[in-house]
Amino acid sequence: MTIATSTGAIAAAAPKLTVEHARKSFRQANGGDVAAIADLSFTVRAGEYVAIVGPTGAGKSVLLDCLLGLKTLDAGQILIDGRPVQNFVREKKGHITRIFQEDRLLPWLSATDNAAFGLQIQGVAEKDRRASAAKWLEAVGLSGFKEALPRELSGGMRQRVNIARAFAPNPELVLLDEAFSALDDVTATRLRQDFKTLAQAQSTTFLIVTHSIDEAIFLANRILVFGAPARLMAEIAVPPHAHEDRVLSDRIKDEVRTLIAAGARVH
Numbered sequence: 001m002t003i004a005t006s007t008g009a010i011a012a013a014a015p016k017l018t019v020e021h022a023r024k025s026f027r028q029a030n031g032g033d034v035a036a037i038a039d040l041s042f043t044v045r046a047g048e049y050v051a052i053v054g055p056t057g058a059g060k061s062v063l064l065d066c067l068l069g070l071k072t073l074d075a076g077q078i079l080i081d082g083r084p085v086q087n088f089v090r091e092k093k094g095h096i097t098r099i100f101q102e103d104r105l106l107p108w109l110s111a112t113d114n115a116a117f118g119l120q121i122q123g124v125a126e127k128d129r130r131a132s133a134a135k136w137l138e139a140v141g142l143s144g145f146k147e148a149l150p151r152e153l154s155g156g157m158r159q160r161v162n163i164a165r166a167f168a169p170n171p172e173l174v175l176l177d178e179a180f181s182a183l184d185d186v187t188a189t190r191l192r193q194d195f196k197t198l199a200q201a202q203s204t205t206f207l208i209v210t211h212s213i214d215e216a217i218f219l220a221n222r223i224l225v226f227g228a229p230a231r232l233m234a235e236i237a238v239p240p241h242a243h244e245d246r247v248l249s250d251r252i253k254d255e256v257r258t259l260i261a262a263g264a265r266v267h
Ligand SMILES: Nc1ncnc2c1ncn2[C@@H]1O[C@H](COP(=O)(O)OP(=O)(O)OP(=O)(O)O)[C@@H](O)[C@H]1O
Pocket: 026, 027, 028, 034, 035, 036, 054, 055, 056, 057, 058, 059, 060, 061, 062, 063
């Protein structure tokens, strides 16, 4: 399928990810149940960049765990290319990748071996996976740090290794969970820009969980606003270049903030 960048072409693209009436609760220490996901339904089309924003505790990270096949729903379903996510995860190993806030690099492995990790899961031969990882480290600006250990790298550089690791396996779906929020503002801005440039050269689908509405406007073509527990409160289309239009981005920010406040849990 051709993934074009115009909004019209994306609208015509097939659904990549479908979440239908998803529900997930957890048993608490006091014996009660707390809902993390409550009747959540939405669709992401192939090639889309979709941001998820919502109050803390809204079940966003739980949803990503379910998308990775690490947790299962109590009810409802998650489909990738129209088939249950568990099948996709089993048959296409390592084709859903993630960039999280904590860098989760293996401390004893070099930047190259960390970046190659997803390729190892896919069974790619060592020589090929090191070559691919090296290519991606160059793409994220770490040519001079291929053999560095994570502790020798700054937080921003480690997150660059994570970006390389997420892209190296040629993923079909990339999940971001507060990927840039542990970084200082200048580093985060630069990394978001570099991430976007690299992402746009791939025909991949992106789901971006963030508390930064600016990040959502910068990276996404659509923002899903979740209430807590996770349910869809609103979908907001983000026109191309909205981040460069102060009036428009302020209007989107106000709308999203109002929705988030309305959707927060009452404690
Ligand atoms: N393993 C678990 N056991 C019990 N409760 C859990 C577990 N994991 C998540 N929860 C609960 O599920 C709810 C949603 O949590 P989750 O971490 O997904 O929220 P979130 O939207 O990612 O929040 P934040 O924006 O703060 O990252 C919370 O109420 C949390 O306490």
